Amino acid sequence: MIFTVAIDGPAAAGKGTIGRTLAARFGFAHLDTGLLYRAVGAKGGDPLAAARSLVPADLERGDLRSQEAGQAASRVAAIPEVRAALAAFQKDFARREGGAVLDGRDIGTVICPEAEVKLYITASAEVRAHRRWLEVGGDEAKVLAEVRERDARDMGRADAPLRPAGDALQLDTSEMSIDEAVAKAVSAVEARLG
Ligand code: CDP
Ligand code: CDP
Numbered sequence: 001m002i003f004t005v006a007i008d009g010p011a012a013a014g015k016g017t018i019g020r021t022l023a024a025r026f027g028f029a030h031l032d033t034g035l036l037y038r039a040v041g042a043k044g045g046d047p048l049a050a051a052r053s054l055v056p057a058d059l060e061r062g063d064l065r066s067q068e069a070g071q072a073a074s075r076v077a078a079i080p081e082v083r084a085a086l087a088a089f090q091k092d093f094a095r096r097e098g099g100a101v102l103d104g105r106d107i108g109t110v111i112c113p114e115a116e117v118k119l120y121i122t123a124s125a126e127v128r129a130h131r132r133w134l135e136v137g138g139d140e141a142k143v144l145a146e147v148r149e150r151d152a153r154d155m156g157r158a159d160a161p162l163r164p165a166g167d168a169l170q171l172d173t174s175e176m177s178i179d180e181a182v183a184k185a186v187s188a189v190e191a192r193l194g
Pocket of ligand 1: 010011012013015016018131135179
């Protein structure tokens with residue numbers, strides 16, 4: 001069976017948590033595509049060379065979850081050639097046999113416009129920054145500034161800007177628990193699976 005769930009949205013909206021849960025529930029493979037850009041940013045040097053030579057071990061680095069890695073990822077993600085170098089792997093993953101869930105910024109718009117289910121998960125910047133701050137600690141105002149900076153860069157870039165696909169189910173989770181958000185995502189997949 002070929003069945004793709006595309007999950008897009010800004011930082012700390014809940015994409016990864018929803019993606020992991022859907023994958024476990026339906027037995028689909030899961031790809032956190034942000035990790036690819038984080039790994040390219042963390043490698044340093046020429047971003048295009050880093051993207052072209054990415055290997056699975058690069059995704060295992062422990063420092064990829066930091067705020068700095070997120071900022072570096074969003075800078076290299078604005079380079080069209082870097083995006084192109086990472087596209088084929090993601091497209092193949094999306095259409096693999098057995099079902100796949102991918103979360104990122106351009107899954108429903110660019111990587112897999114034919115996805116059977118498209119979700120656009122969002123929440124206010126303040127709520128998302130608070131969630132991220134609970135995970136990383138430090139100065140919450142700084143985390144909010146970084147979230148806003150990354151949102152602006154990801155939504156404002158010319159190539160594959162973050163935006164909801166026309167046929168995406170949009171979920172604003174500002175006042176939703178993660179369990180409620182997951183339940184809505186599960187319903188959307190079940191409805192399409194029939
Ligand atoms: O992948 P993305 O950056 O969009 O978000 P995440 O890492 O899945 O979620 C960020 C954090 O917010 C996690 O600790 C979630 O449990 C929490 N959270 C959420 O995602 N959605 C809610 N409605 C409530 C909390
Ligand atoms: O978990 P969080 O939402 O904070 O970030 P992420 O999903 O790990 O993505 C890190 C950065 O990679 C984003 O801010 C985007 O600039 C970039 N990205 C992208 O351009 N396209 C994707 N499909 C996934 C991530």
